[in-house]
Amino acid sequence: MACAGRRCVAHPTRTGASTVPTEPEQRRDRTNVGADLTQRYRERFTASAAAFERASAVFPSAINHDSRHMAPFPLTFVRAAGGVKWDLDAHETVDLVMGHGSLVLGHGHPAVVEAVREQAGRGTHLGGSNDLEAECAEAIVAMVPSAERVRFVGSGTEATLLALRVARAATGRDTIVRFQGHFHGWHDTVVFGNRAPFDRPTSAGVPESTFGHVRVLAPNDSVALEAALAERDVAAVILEPGGGTIGKVPADPAWIRALSAATRATGTVLVFDEVVTGFRASPGGVQAAIGVTPDLTTLAKALCGGLPGGALVGRADLMGVLAFGDGRGKVAHPGTFNANPLSLAACRAVLPVLASGAPQAAATRSAERLRASWNEAFGRAGVDGCAYGEDSTVHLHLGDPTPTADARLAGAAAAATRLRARLLYHGVDLLGPHGWLSSAHTEAQLERAVTALELALGETVDGQAVPSSTEG
Numbered sequence: 066m067a068c069a070g071r072r073c074v075a076h077p078t079r080t081g082a083s084t085v086p087t088e089p090e091q092r093r094d095r096t097n098v099g100a101d102l103t104q105r106y107r108e109r110f111t112a113s114a115a116a117f118e119r120a121s122a123v124f125p126s127a128i129n130h131d132s133r134h135m136a137p138f139p140l141t142f143v144r145a146a147g148g149v150k151w152d153l154d155a156h157e158t159v160d161l162v163m164g165h166g167s168l169v170l171g172h173g174h175p176a177v178v179e180a181v182r183e184q185a186g187r188g189t190h191l192g193g194s195n196d197l198e199a200e201c202a203e204a205i206v207a208m209v210p211s212a213e214r215v216r217f218v219g220s221g222t223e224a225t226l227l228a229l230r231v232a233r234a235a236t237g238r239d240t241i242v243r244f245q246g247h248f249h250g251w252h253d254t255v256v257f258g259n260r261a262p263f264d265r266p267t268s269a270g271v272p273e274s275t276f277g278h279v280r281v282l283a284p285n286d287s288v289a290l291e292a293a294l295a296e297r298d299v300a301a302v303i304l305e306p307g308g309g310t311i312g313k314v315p316a317d318p319a320w321i322r323a324l325s326a327a328t329r330a331t332g333t334v335l336v337f338d339e340v341v342t343g344f345r346a347s348p349g350g351v352q353a354a355i356g357v358t359p360d361l362t363t364l365a366k367a368l369c370g371g372l373p374g375g376a377l378v379g380r381a382d383l384m385g386v387l388a389f390g391d392g393r394g395k396v397a398h399p400g401t402f403n404a405n406p407l408s409l410a411a412c413r414a415v416l417p418v419l420a421s422g423a424p425q426a427a428a429t430r431s432a433e434r435l436r437a438s439w440n441e442a443f444g445r446a447g448v449d450g451c452a453y454g455e456d457s458t459v460h461l462h463l464g465d466p467t468p469t470a471d472a473r474l475a476g477a478a479a480a481a482t483r484l485r486a487r488l489l490y491h492g493v494d495l496l497g498p499h500g501w502l503s504s505a506h507t508e509a510q511l512e513r514a515v516t517a518l519e520l521a522l523g524e525t526v527d528g529q530a531v532p533s534s535t536e537g
């Protein structure tokens with residue numbers, strides 16, 4: 066028992082109790098038509114319920130990342146290994162969140178653990194340049210086609226913030242073009258257009274004037290793009306080259322090629338946000354996979370193997386605005402944790418493993434297997450919905466099993482949230498409707514994820530199959 070503060074909570078002392086509800090529990094769930102999931106969820110996750118209550122007193126909505134907001138309450142996790150993790154009540158859960166996509170090799174890869182342990186003993190912040198920086202940057206340059214120069218930052222949000230600032234400084238232009246449903250973090254310029262409705266900010270607290278410099282276009286539309294760039298007043302076009310919101314609507318490579326030509330013709334900086342796809346879609350990201358080299362690329366997540374960190378990389382002349390004495394006016398860039406040695410120790414360990422492409426291929430095979438099995442489960446349950454995704458990602462969509470791009474963008478947030486709780490109850494964790502596979506997920510874990518969706522879809526509440534396709 067660990068006691069930290071006002072409430073004591075039990076920590077799991079073994080490698081997980083039941084993975085999914087026991088057979089009697091499952092039988093009861095199946096026959097208990099209309100049973101209140103909230104009640105069963107509370108009974109199953111009592112320690113997490115207490116942790117949530119405690120957290121409610123100190124954190125707005127009891128959480129530290131908006132995506133953890135869920136009903137009845139999010140679980141508190143204490144440990145992870147490979148493709149699974151354990152909550153405060155000692156349930157073993159198949160983890161498809163995978164560090165928000167950062168853990169391509171799964172939890173606790175030995176090379177990463179050893180590197181971080183060793184670096185922790187040598188110093189977690191050396192208050193100056195450290196001996197890992199150049200080696201990590203050289204590995205990035207070797208893997209990512211657009212990387213001529215590198216600047217380490219603390220997160221993906223910092224990377225896109227810096228990318229747009231560098232583009233504006235280098236071009237002397239203010240306007241940014243971005244695409245509906247593409248997510249680039251949470252700084253001022255990008256909290257507009259990432260979620261429907263696309264003509265409204267997705268965050269309060271940002272001056273309206275900020276958005277005067279942002280044009281939001283529909284993805285995969287070359288005509289609209291060429292019109293938007295025609296006046297040559299656009300500093301940068303930024304996109305997720307694998308498609309908006311982790312590839313919910315895949316980006317057409319032909320459109321990206323047209324986009325690349327249009328930016329080049331108009332002196333506009335092309336920014337690939339590869340925070341999710343970098344080192345995951347392929348060792349060199351989407352840009353290597355489709356053969357389009359952008360001017361700047363943002364990296365994070367997989368870059369540091371599950372530790373915090375990111376990078377802006379790109380053309381040497383553009384990155385020159387970060388240099389002292391460049392003559393164009395310098396882009397200021399401090400940051401206490403830039404190139405943090407602990408994160409770079411993980412980076413140095415993880416990049417050589419990812420360079421072969423083998424872990425990504427294994428994760429992709431697992432994702433393909435899961436998507437196919439989940440689609441069969443939707444069919445068997447007679448619930449409208451589907452699983453889809455690119456590479457090693459998976460999205461759950463409720464409603465039309467062959468959703469249009471608009472339907473995918475509109476999403477099914479409410480339904481996905483209800484399904485999320487059901488999946489957690491049955492032993493699988495997703496980030497809302499999204500998940501990532503890793504090279505560490507086993508066949509047995511995938512099978513458990515299939516069973517969990519079957520159980521979740523098989524439940525009924527208030528006499529209706531859950532989730533109802535009208536929820537979204």
Ligand SMILES: Cc1ncc(COP(=O)(O)O)c(C=O)c1O
Nearest residue numbers: 220221222248249250340341365
């Ligand atoms: C494509 C993309 N860009 C940027 C970000 C922001 O990265 P971070 O959460 O590290 O700030 C994310 C986060 O999920 C992302 O998916």
